[in-house]
Amino acid sequence: MPTDEVLEQRVAAVEVAIAEIHRRLKGNEPEAAWVERFRGAFKDEPAFAEVIALGRVVRRENRPEGLGS
Numbered sequence: 001m002p003t004d005e006v007l008e009q010r011v012a013a014v015e016v017a018i019a020e021i022h023r024r025l026k027g028n029e030p031e032a033a034w035v036e037r038f039r040g041a042f043k044d045e046p047a048f049a050e051v052i053a054l055g056r057v058v059r060r061e062n063r064p065e066g067l068g069s
Contacts, residue, residue, distance in 0.1 A: 002010070042048035
């Protein structure tokens with residue numbers, strides 16, 4: 001079992017890592033806003049409609065039995 005000193009060092013390292021993540025993310029736009037920039041980008045693309053339809057077929061075929069239609 002790690003000693004208190006080892007645990008304190010590990011927690012301190014995690015805190016430094018989290019602070020770095022926060023520093024890197026600061027000022028970046030939220031992910032939802034990023035996604036919104038692409039909404040509707042493929043609406044008139046026939047190939048995209050086919051991709052959506054094929055994706056539905058794959059999901060339906062891979063759905064475990066007994067989970068509805």
